[in-house]
Amino acid sequence: MIIVLIGYMASGKTSIGKKLKDKLNYNFIDLDDLIEEKEDMSVTNVFKTKGEVYFRKQEAYYLKEVLKSKEDIILSVGGGTPCYSNNMNTILEAPHVKSIYLKATIPTLAEKLLRKKAKRPLIAHIKTLEEMTEFIGKHLFERISFYNQAEIHVSIDGKEKDDIIEDILLELF
Numbered sequence: 001m002i003i004v005l006i007g008y009m010a011s012g013k014t015s016i017g018k019k020l021k022d023k024l025n026y027n028f029i030d031l032d033d034l035i036e037e038k039e040d041m042s043v044t045n046v047f048k049t050k051g052e053v054y055f056r057k058q059e060a061y062y063l064k065e066v067l068k069s070k071e072d073i074i075l076s077v078g079g080g081t082p083c084y085s086n087n088m089n090t091i092l093e094a095p096h097v098k099s100i101y102l103k104a105t106i107p108t109l110a111e112k113l114l115r116k117k118a119k120r121p122l123i124a125h126i127k128t129l130e131e132m133t134e135f136i137g138k139h140l141f142e143r144i145s146f147y148n149q150a151e152i153h154v155s156i157d158g159k160e161k162d163d164i165i166e167d168i169l170l171e172l173f
């Protein structure tokens, strides 16, 4: 089975994915990391030097490549992955795939992202909590209809990573 973790930036796709992989003894792939490895460049530098359109093309290509695998994989995608190139349908239509939306409220995301924005090119320029809250509010509104299509929704607000893992396992098995 391939378990695909989706959600907004900083919802915990990468960190929860890594922990879940150890619990289930699955392989782990982070789509942003895979792109960085294949492009031999950070996501930030891909955005800077080749542009977002190029990044989205590579993202869609590597998503399809990973979904072809027959192995057990936890796949953490990028925050924008489900929202471009028909990728959400690709995820939903792939055989042996379960999609999980790590769902967070705007205040949770704004607070986290203000502290961890440097490596996230879409929000690196935002300075105050107020501006971050406004940006995420608009951005999430555009994206939520894609995220909501995931088969399983798990709320992350105020939860420790281990509790989130437990909630995911309860939904999965």
Ligand SMILES: Nc1ncnc2c1ncn2[C@@H]1O[C@H](COP(=O)(O)OP(=O)(O)OP(=O)(O)O)[C@@H](O)[C@H]1O
Pocket (backbone or CB within 6 Å): 007, 008, 009, 010, 011, 012, 013, 014, 015, 016, 032, 076, 077, 078, 079, 080, 112, 116, 120, 156, 159, 160, 161, 164
């Ligand atoms: N439940 C949690 N409690 C406390 N800290 C958390 C929790 N989940 C994630 N974090 C921390 O929040 C930060 C963002 O998480 P992470 O990098 O996994 O998000 P992401 O969804 O992969 O983001 P992106 O889409 O930008 O790749 C990390 O520093 C992580 O350790």
Ligand SMILES: O=C(O)C1=C[C@@H](O)[C@@H](O)[C@H](O)C1
Pocket (backbone or CB within 6 Å): 008, 009, 032, 043, 077, 078, 079, 080, 081, 119, 120, 121, 122
């Ligand atoms: O939300 C987004 O569009 C992004 C999230 C990150 O995971 C990276 O894929 C990149 O910074 C774009």
Ligand SMILES: [Mg+2]
Pocket (backbone or CB within 6 Å): 013, 014, 015, 030, 032, 076, 077, 078
């Ligand atoms: Mg990540």
